[in-house]
């Protein structure tokens with residue numbers, strides 16, 4: 001949510017900052033801005049809307065310099081206008097700041113600063129922070145930032161420049177990610193590695209409560225109470241190619257099509273077919289505790305929460321461990337019961353989701369073994385868990401999560417098999433499941449081959465404003481996920497439900513021509529799903545079904561069929577979700593929606 005990029009070095013940095021902002025645009029895209037020290041003063045350009053608006057503005061009114069800060073915004077305090085866009089300057093115009101996060105006590109601070117004579121131009125909490133820094137500034141920028149942050153309640157990732165120190169950037173973090181890319185006499189600060197990787201793959205990840213002072217000559221890392229800390233240089237593990245479109249029209253489509261490879265990458269080195277074992281190295285140091293787990297609580301948000309629901313089926317079915325799935329935002333405020341033997345698993349693509357992070361901290365504080373299933377290496381959730389596993393599915397740029405979901409399912413299946421082997425699953429059963437898991441990439445390819453057919457079907461329903469998605473058992477969470485995908489990128493209203501629940505109310509919605517998507521693959525509940533299909537048909541609804549490929553009979557019951565290859569039921573969500581991702585994608589494109597940057601959304605929700 002919101003993106004920060006800042007540069008100091010020996011190169012003219014306007015283009016570097018603009019390119020960095022474009023890489024971060026998926027994090028927020030309602031306004032953008034840039035500031036640089038030019039001839040002893042801070043020059044600022046800001047624009048409402050996309051980065052392209054800022055680029056145009058800078059084209060007409062250029063900025064030049066070798067040290068600058070830039071920001072792309074997802075509005076929290078104040079409308080997405082030019083006035084509220086970052087960077088914000090203090091009222092002397094000598095200090096500039098970009099900020100991700102929320103200053104919770106900004107109203108009180110603003111009133112106090114006003115009483116001290118400070119004036120404000122915007123409605124943002126960030127402008128309060130830069131004026132607070134200015135209030136404490138007496139020639140030493142690091143000292144002023146430390147004193148200001150000492151007064152602040154809330155979360156922040158910030159980068160600060162000052163006209164008095166033309167080649168210096170001061171950056172700090174608490175609860176909002178920030179890292180420093182280290183090149184040769186040049187440095188890039190960013191909220192996300194994707195803005196850095198073009199310049200260097202060496203990085204220092206700041207931890208909460210840390211700050212860094214950077215000039216082209218070097219940098220020093222400190223705690224907010226001014227103790228020097230020495231930080232390791234870490235390697236950013238992905239390449240530039242992974243964050244480019246590579247010929248696809250949208251990142252979402254690229255990421256849907258990447259799934260055979262991303263699933264393979266999640267599986268790599270983690271399957272011992274011979275022994276019938278999953279190898280989860282990241283959990284090795286807690287293996288003893290895990291083997292004694294009495295209860296598992298999975299906590300997550302959005303798509304990751306849907307993956308967690310599939311995880312509940314897998315862990316209860318294969319490992320016979322009682323499992324619950326909690327919205328992270330609810331878990332943390334619910335006074336949860338954590339007894340000895342409770343394991344809490346946080347699932348998060350970004351590893352930065354504020355609610356999931358807070359739930360994880362709550363669980364840890366109450367004595368749970370806290371594990372993570374995370375994609376972004378070095379992210380806050382990954383760092384704060386007792387142990388965890390990375391998805392290794394590569395950077396996910398499309399705001400709608402797709403390949404991370406399939407990799408989360410793979411990881412949960414591996415975990416359930418591994419825990420199952422210690423309990424109720426015999427070697428042969430584990431071998432079979434692991435064999436099928438290894439065959440998933442090839443089967444996803446077969447589903448992807450139907451993309452064009454799915455596009456044609458999507459065309460028929462572009463004008464429809466209401467959809468239902470229904471499934472049972474393992475595929476009930478997939479119905480929820482299909483509905484979420486459709487609504488977030490095509491803005492059509494969609495509801496996902498366990499198929500039998502339809503009769504308890506939502507069936508009233510069905511009228512002539514209303515599209516209902518059923519996951520009707522072969523398995524324990526197929527006949528029941530067929531009955532639900534008939535109930536919709538009887539009321540004139542249109543039916544799109546995801547079915548198993550050898551099921552010739554399904555065509556008699558439904559209007560459109562997308563098929564998946566045969567697969568054991570516990571692994572079927574890995575295939576059934578793919579046509580639903582494609583359906584959402586083609587519907588959104590057909591409705592002319594901004595697929596990778598849906599309105600009001602941003603990747604990585606770092607505010608509560």
Ligand code: F6R
Nearest residue numbers: 302303304348349350353400401
């Ligand atoms: C939906 C989507 C969101 C995220 C949710 C959690 O397509 O992307 O629902 O799944 O915000 O994000 P992570 O997994 O980063 O914690």
